Amino acid sequence: MTDLEHVSSAPTRPQPAGAPGGRDPFDLDVADLFRTPVADAGPGPDGDGAGRLPLDEKLRQAYFWVVNHAIISPHYDVEFSAPGAPETSFRLGDSKALLTLPSDQSYSSFVLLPLLTFAVRGRCLMVGGPGRGKTASAVLMGVLAGYPVRDVRRAMQHGHPQLTVSDLFGTPLPKDLVQADSLADVDVAWRSWLGMRVKIVDEYNRIPTRTQSALLTVLADGYVEVYDQVFETGDAAWYLTANDDAGGGTYQVVDALRDRIDVVVHAMPFNNRFLGDLVARAERRVRPEENVPPEIVFDAAEHDALHAAILAVPVPVAVRRRLEFFASQLEVLERAGWQFEYRTKDTARVAGVDPHLVATADTGRDRLGDVGAQTLNGLSVRALQSLVAYAKAMAYFRGGAEVDLADLRAVLPFVLHDKLQPDLRSAPFDDREREPLRSDRVSWIRDLFDTACRQYDAVGLDDRDEVGEVLAELGAGVEGLPEADVLRRLARIEQVLASWQEHAKLHGHVYEDALALKYAHQRYTNYLAWLRWSGS
Amino acid sequence: MSVPDGAFAARALAARASYNAVLARALAHGAERDALAEAVREVGRAAEPLAAALAPDAFAATCDALVGAAARLVPAGRWGAGPAGTAERRALLDLVPRLGPWLAVAPAVTVAAVVDGAHAVGGGPGARGDEAAWTERVVAAAHAGDGAVPGDGQVPGDVVRHAVLVAAWRSGLVRYRRAALDAARALPEATAHAALALDHDDDLAAVLDRHAADPWWWPGAAPDGAPAVLLRGVHGPAHVLGRFGGFRGFGGPWLVPPHVVGADPRHPGLRWALRTRSGDAAEHWTLVADVHGSLVARSTPDDVVAHLGPEPFPGPGVPAPPRADDLDDVLGTASVPTPSGRLLLLSRARSYDALLVRWPR
Numbered sequence: 001m002t003d004l005e006h007v008s009s010a011p012t013r014p015q016p017a018g019a020p021g022g023r024d025p026f027d028l029d030v031a032d033l034f035r036t037p038v039a040d041a042g043p044g045p046d047g048d049g050a051g052r053l054p055l056d057e058k059l060r061q062a063y064f065w066v067v068n069h070a071i072i073s074p075h076y077d078v079e080f081s082a083p084g085a086p087e088t089s090f091r092l093g094d095s096k097a098l099l100t101l102p103s104d105q106s107y108s109s110f111v112l113l114p115l116l117t118f119a120v121r122g123r124c125l126m127v128g129g130p131g132r133g134k135t136a137s138a139v140l141m142g143v144l145a146g147y148p149v150r151d152v153r154r155a156m157q158h159g160h161p162q163l164t165v166s167d168l169f170g171t172p173l174p175k176d177l178v179q180a181d182s183l184a185d186v187d188v189a190w191r192s193w194l195g196m197r198v199k200i201v202d203e204y205n206r207i208p209t210r211t212q213s214a215l216l217t218v219l220a221d222g223y224v225e226v227y228d229q230v231f232e233t234g235d236a237a238w239y240l241t242a243n244d245d246a247g248g249g250t251y252q253v254v255d256a257l258r259d260r261i262d263v264v265v266h267a268m269p270f271n272n273r274f275l276g277d278l279v280a281r282a283e284r285r286v287r288p289e290e291n292v293p294p295e296i297v298f299d300a301a302e303h304d305a306l307h308a309a310i311l312a313v314p315v316p317v318a319v320r321r322r323l324e325f326f327a328s329q330l331e332v333l334e335r336a337g338w339q340f341e342y343r344t345k346d347t348a349r350v351a352g353v354d355p356h357l358v359a360t361a362d363t364g365r366d367r368l369g370d371v372g373a374q375t376l377n378g379l380s381v382r383a384l385q386s387l388v389a390y391a392k393a394m395a396y397f398r399g400g401a402e403v404d405l406a407d408l409r410a411v412l413p414f415v416l417h418d419k420l421q422p423d424l425r426s427a428p429f430d431d432r433e434r435e436p437l438r439s440d441r442v443s444w445i446r447d448l449f450d451t452a453c454r455q456y457d458a459v460g461l462d463d464r465d466e467v468g469e470v471l472a473e474l475g476a477g478v479e480g481l482p483e484a485d486v487l488r489r490l491a492r493i494e495q496v497l498a499s500w501q502e503h504a505k506l507h508g509h510v511y512e513d514a515l516a517l518k519y520a521h522q523r524y525t526n527y528l529a530w531l532r533w534s535g536s
Numbered sequence: 537m538s539v540p541d542g543a544f545a546a547r548a549l550a551a552r553a554s555y556n557a558v559l560a561r562a563l564a565h566g567a568e569r570d571a572l573a574e575a576v577r578e579v580g581r582a583a584e585p586l587a588a589a590l591a592p593d594a595f596a597a598t599c600d601a602l603v604g605a606a607a608r609l610v611p612a613g614r615w616g617a618g619p620a621g622t623a624e625r626r627a628l629l630d631l632v633p634r635l636g637p638w639l640a641v642a643p644a645v646t647v648a649a650v651v652d653g654a655h656a657v658g659g660g661p662g663a664r665g666d667e668a669a670w671t672e673r674v675v676a677a678a679h680a681g682d683g684a685v686p687g688d689g690q691v692p693g694d695v696v697r698h699a700v701l702v703a704a705w706r707s708g709l710v711r712y713r714r715a716a717l718d719a720a721r722a723l724p725e726a727t728a729h730a731a732l733a734l735d736h737d738d739d740l741a742a743v744l745d746r747h748a749a750d751p752w753w754w755p756g757a758a759p760d761g762a763p764a765v766l767l768r769g770v771h772g773p774a775h776v777l778g779r780f781g782g783f784r785g786f787g788g789p790w791l792v793p794p795h796v797v798g799a800d801p802r803h804p805g806l807r808w809a810l811r812t813r814s815g816d817a818a819e820h821w822t823l824v825a826d827v828h829g830s831l832v833a834r835s836t837p838d839d840v841v842a843h844l845g846p847e848p849f850p851g852p853g854v855p856a857p858p859r860a861d862d863l864d865d866v867l868g869t870a871s872v873p874t875p876s877g878r879l880l881l882l883s884r885a886r887s888y889d890a891l892l893v894r895w896p897r
Contacts, residue, residue, distance in 0.1 A: 025711075025833065026711050026807065026822060026824045026831070026833070027711065027713075027714055027715075028711045028712050028715065029712075029715050030697060030698070030701050030712075030715050030719060032712075033652055033653065033656055033697075033700075033701055033704065033712060033715075034648065034649055034652045034653075034697055034700075034701075035652055036605075036608075036648040036651060036652050280566070284563065284564045284565070284566065285564060286564050286565070291561075291564075291565075
């Protein structure tokens with residue numbers, strides 16, 4: 001049996017002594033020995049702040065407390081491998097389903113992604129059948145923010161077909177409605193949940209469309225307007241749940257609202273081997289959310305500090321370049337437009353043309369190897385921002401000093417889950433081996449990224465990146481650049497484009513690089529014109 | 537649940553609501569009802585003699601802390617069956633009642649500190665302590681200076697924690713060495729003397745300073761009576777300071793004899809690097825040892841390789857000719873000079889122990 005209020009004293013992710021944040025395991029401190037919290041102990045052994053966990057460790061403690069005590073989720077679908085460690089895997093069943101035993105600490109997405117959402121104050125959609133712990137998980141996040149369980153439950157918004165904007169946000173005071181001379185005089189009794197750091201909307205796909213639109217403003221912009229009165233909601237982590245995200249709710253979720261969601265996680269099915277735990281919990285009347293240890297509760301200041309620390313995690317160029325390469329593959333649709341800039345899937349979609357049909361007309365490219373051929377759309381700026389934020393959060397959670405490619409790869413499928421539309425009629429999905437990817441979107445997106453990374457390696461962009469050099473030169477500024485140098489740089493841009501003219505297919509990265517070169521060319525051209533005009 | 541008559545029972549009745557809540561939570565967390573009831577009865581019996589020694593408030597707080605600790609330990613499986621039980625249980629039942637002076641000023645901290653200390657010394661992962669000696673040192677520290685209340689500027693809770701920590705290091709928890717040396721300097725002198733089991737005429741500051749520079753020196757720890765070994769090419773016998781590690785089947789860490797690869801120059805005399813090899817795979821180990829305790833644990837190759845300085849085989853003076861009873865199966869050695877003599881850690885082909893020897897100056 002486990003002690004529900006016990007938080008392990010062992011470091012959850014011990015780092016070697018030399019690593020950033022690493023501690024020397026052979027040189028322990030007084031705080032390592034005395035872990036039992038004592039209410040009347042006065043100041044800690046080392047003065048103020050002693051005994052306080054670093055925030056990343058506290059976040060991991062929260063994760064492990066949730067998976068060990070609160071949510072029975074023995075799934076480790078966010079896998080990591082230790083560098084250089086051999087991979088142990090087994091192939092089971094007729095389909096030779098691959099089971100991998102991760103060599104590094106791995107996690108359950110259903111617990112981790114909501115926790116990272118809490119950390120970055122993002123927006124998380126939890127989907128899955130009834131009774132799988134979606135709401136319970138969201139409530140736990142509210143308790144982690146320091147709110148009493150009762151307040152979290154009271155603040156939870158339950159979607160239903162009659163939910164009005166007033167129900168959701170607040171109502172104008174009746175007295176003011178009668179007496180006010182103008183709308184500005186009408187005070188609104190705002191609902192208390194709007195100011196909370198964790199906001200929960202249960203079954204959001206049962207909310208009527210008009211109320212969804214009102215919700216969109218709060219979700220996206222952090223303010224709400226009723227009767228000309230504005231309420232700023234501040235930064236908050238949002239949790240939305242849906243039993244069925246494939247359109248099975250009472251109302252279709254508006255696209256804009258769906259696009260505002262940063263991550264989508266699936267509630268995993270219950271592993272029946274753990275029925276005993278369920279029985280014991282029922283017999284003991286244990287309610288984990290009512291027994292959250294105070295050591296893992298984040299107050300407002302810690303929540304702010306946590307978010308700030310995550311934002312400060314750097315994304316190294318090598319990782320950023322791979323993400324750029326991957327994203328660039330998705331948007332281009334060579335025959336969707338006439339002008340170069342409009343050869344995108346977005347052009348086709350806006351015109352009401354099926355991007356699949358346009359893509360099919362393009363017979364000159366490898367349909368199996370082209371990552372972009374598998375999607376009907378590209379990535380929005382919002383999607384990229386979410387990706388970066390969650391990759392940073394994952395790196396921070398894992399104790400990394402900077403974002404690793406594995407961090408990005410881990411969060412990518414959950415961030416892009418609803419943002420990338422698969423083209424299920426495309427050739428790659430016809431492959432019998434890849435048939436399961438029609439329904440397993442997480443694996444599909446991860447496969448897309450892995451394929452893009454292999455292509456990135458094959459092109460050798462880590463070693464040779466002429467466009468990157470051109471942009472770096474431009475980024476250094478043109479102030480004081482003599483005409484001869486400008487002309488030399490313009491010639492170099494034209495040289496690169498000329499070299500592509502002969503051989504290169506218009507793959508996504510080539511398309512975007514060409515546009516980047518055009519941008520650089522235009523900047524130099526403008527500068528050259530000014531230079532000549534000024535007589536410098 | 538019935539409670540025995542007496543002061544503890546009176547306190548339990550007075551605080552019935554909070555005790556009920558504590559016990560209900562323990563039951564909700566998986567404690568067996570009978571085991572929990574017996575644990576409470578046991579701490580009640582242990583607390584009873586304190587009623588006469590402590591002020592009512594301190595006694596009540598001690599009872600509360602004892603019940604709270606038992607209610608945490610039982611559902612966590614850290615109470616233990618049978619008369620012996622776990623180290624934490626022994627600390628609650630046998631040690632806490634002997635700590636009257638500390639309970640009078642900081643009851644909750646005292647109970648929590650000895651439970652944590654007992655876990656580290658006698659039951660936690662990597663615990664390598666002498667629980668009986670630690671218990672006696674903690675008791676002596678609590679009564680040092682006639683159990684006087686700590687002086688101005690000293691928080692009672694800090695004194696308790698530091699004394700428990702110092703006694704834990706002195707009883708074998710070598711990983712707390714640096715923290716314990718700092719803590720000992722912060723303690724009242726009599727308390728520190730008791731926690732370190734020093735004689736009254738030992739100069740505390742001098743002992744701590746000398747030991748900090750020479751981890752194998754301690755008052756009264758002269759190795760004259762220690763066994764000696766002879767090493768090929770070295771004049772004079774070396775005194776054996778300790779044997780570390782051992783075969784895994786007998787409770788040690790290794791499946792094959794280890795190979796000493798170096799001494800960590802950042803921690804001279806304290807940390808050593810070893811390696812074992814199984815097929816093509818090498819495992820790296822760190823031995824941390826001082827005169828009071830030792831620990832062998834895995835380490836990363838980076839840690840080992842980055843800080844090794846190759847040390848020649850030591851030999852003060854002219855190398856001696858081989859002798860018949862020299863150790864003839866030495867696999868690897870590392871040596872470090874210390875103020876009290878040259879230390880040499882050696883591993884052998886026919887032994888699972890790493891042997892630490894010293895040639896006194």
